[in-house]
Amino acid sequence: MNNPADLTLTDLRDMLDKGDVSSEEATRAYLDRIEKIDPKVRSFVTITGEKALEQARKADKVISRGEASPLTGIPLGIKDVICTKGVKTTCSSKMLGNFVPPYNATVMERLEAQGAVMLGKLNMDEFAMGSSTENSAFFQTRNPWDLDRIPGGSSGGSAASVASRLCAASLGSDTGGSIRQPASHCGVVGMKPTYGRVSRFGLVAFASSLDQIGPLARSVKDCAVLLQAISGPDTKDSTCLPQPVPAYADACIKGLDDFTIGIPDEYFVDGLDPDVEKAVQAGIEALASQGAEIRRISLPHTGYAVATYYIIATAEASSNLSRYDGVKYGFRAEDYSSLMEMYKETRAKGFGAEVKRRIMLGTYCLSAGYYDAFYKKASKVRTLIIQDFKDAFQECDAVAAPVAPTTAFRLGEKVHNPIQMYLSDIFTIPVNLAGIPGISVPCGLDSKGLPIGLQLMTGHLQEEKLFRAAFNLEAALDLDISWPEL
Numbered sequence: 001m002n003n004p005a006d007l008t009l010t011d012l013r014d015m016l017d018k019g020d021v022s023s024e025e026a027t028r029a030y031l032d033r034i035e036k037i038d039p040k041v042r043s044f045v046t047i048t049g050e051k052a053l054e055q056a057r058k059a060d061k062v063i064s065r066g067e068a069s070p071l072t073g074i075p076l077g078i079k080d081v082i083c084t085k086g087v088k089t090t091c092s093s094k095m096l097g098n099f100v101p102p103y104n105a106t107v108m109e110r111l112e113a114q115g116a117v118m119l120g121k122l123n124m125d126e127f128a129m130g131s132s133t134e135n136s137a138f139f140q141t142r143n144p145w146d147l148d149r150i151p152g153g154s155s156g157g158s159a160a161s162v163a164s165r166l167c168a169a170s171l172g173s174d175t176g177g178s179i180r181q182p183a184s185h186c187g188v189v190g191m192k193p194t195y196g197r198v199s200r201f202g203l204v205a206f207a208s209s210l211d212q213i214g215p216l217a218r219s220v221k222d223c224a225v226l227l228q229a230i231s232g233p234d235t236k237d238s239t240c241l242p243q244p245v246p247a248y249a250d251a252c253i254k255g256l257d258d259f260t261i262g263i264p265d266e267y268f269v270d271g272l273d274p275d276v277e278k279a280v281q282a283g284i285e286a287l288a289s290q291g292a293e294i295r296r297i298s299l300p301h302t303g304y305a306v307a308t309y310y311i312i313a314t315a316e317a318s319s320n321l322s323r324y325d326g327v328k329y330g331f332r333a334e335d336y337s338s339l340m341e342m343y344k345e346t347r348a349k350g351f352g353a354e355v356k357r358r359i360m361l362g363t364y365c366l367s368a369g370y371y372d373a374f375y376k377k378a379s380k381v382r383t384l385i386i387q388d389f390k391d392a393f394q395e396c397d398a399v400a401a402p403v404a405p406t407t408a409f410r411l412g413e414k415v416h417n418p419i420q421m422y423l424s425d426i427f428t429i430p431v432n433l434a435g436i437p438g439i440s441v442p443c444g445l446d447s448k449g450l451p452i453g454l455q456l457m458t459g460h461l462q463e464e465k466l467f468r469a470a471f472n473l474e475a476a477l478d479l480d481i482s483w484p485e486l
């Protein structure tokens with residue numbers, strides 16, 4: 001038999017149900033590969049091998065009774081921003097370096113209820129702030145396609161682990177592009193759901209009005225299956241939507257007749273790498289070949305999205321991160337002579353440079369005298385961006401665009417230039433501001449052999465349309481992207 005770790009989630013499900021492979025065998029195959037390959041890629045912060053094998057054996061019993069759910073026995077990786085009961089959840093920060101949550105995030109409860117297997121926790125930019133995973137307080141995750149390049153971020157570990165077949169699929173979080181951009185750079189599918197589709201309970205907060213958890217996987221259908229498992233109402237998160245969850249995998253059907261795709265002029269501008277543009281255009285043609293009508297559209301306020309995001313996200317972060325004061329949990333500085341000094345020393349030593357920059361920016365934007373000029377104005381622009389998308393979805397079912405202006409850049413290339421780094425998310429941020437779903441699907445390679453993603457976006461709770469378009473793109477391109485051998 002071939003290595004079960006080479007299968008997609010959907011194919012592994014079939015094999016498990018037919019009894020061709022056991023979850024324990026599949027889990028061992030992944031753990032072996034992690035041992036061999038992860039020292040090069042460095043996607044895992046914590047590996048929970050023993051626990052994984054225990055879960056796998058339990059899953060095998062459920063499967064043999066014929067009671068399997070879609071994720072029973074499937075080995076997954078989880079971004080280290082999602083609380084896992086009894087397993088360290090660090091956010092790749094010194095501040096939470098030893099934090100062991102006493103409870104599970106709702107998404108973890110749902111995965112456990114289905115009998116999924118957790119292989120471990122995945123590296124990220126500290127508190128999900130960054131686009132390259134270079135802001136991890138622990139170590140740098142590398143792009144499996146070229147180990148001298150970044151995997152993207154902040155869910156760099158989630159994308160790199162799926163691309164190098166160290167888990168069947170993973171969970172990431174996306175506040176301004178952190179699932180879609182690393183998925184694009186690593187050649188996997190990554191999806192950010194509608195705001196409120198997935199419970200944020202137990203997701204360590206960065207910017208609460210933007211954060212969503214979502215899946216990264218090797219195929220569109222795999223993403224649909226994983227999203228379905230984690231979605232739905234939750235009394236523990238009052239922003240979680242009450243609407244029932246459709247069968248997302250069933251939306252993956254051939255054909256795009258009666259389907260209009262809008263191409264926003266504002267996403268094809270100077271600074272877009274010609275290789276990226278070419279691959280995205282080829283993707284658009286592939287969508288047309290499946291019957292979709294292609295139409296030029298305008299999202300006129302796109303140019304303000306990055307500025308708006310860096311006010312709203314930092315304002316929310318400055319408030320959310322005030323809880324890390326050395327008192328209740330997490331890191332506490334050792335030397336201090338007063339309570340005030342303890343706070344100061346703890347925060348000075350516990351946070352990295354980028355996190356401090358965000359806290360200072362956000363605190364400034366919210367301070368008396370500046371609130372109206374910055375935060376209030378940004379909130380108004382956000383409303384205009386939401387309206388842009390509402391208008392667009394009057395005339396099209398989905399919008400297609402690039403995910404990122406370039407392919408994966410070199411390690412160290414942008415660390416000293418925050419503005420350049422922030423611009424990596426220029427095409428993904430509007431989706432978070434509008435609260436709509438977006439997905440990155442591989443659409444080709446650049447001249448250096450690095451993967452390129454095409455982004456699709458739809459209206460609120462239109463995930464089925466999103467998966468349908470993405471599935472057709474994937475099928476029509478039928479890319480022969482062989483996974484990087486390491």
Ligand code: GLN
Pocket residue numbers: 128129130131153154173174175176177178179206313425
């Ligand atoms: N790269 C963006 C930032 O640094 C987005 C991060 C995210 O989506 N978590 O804020």
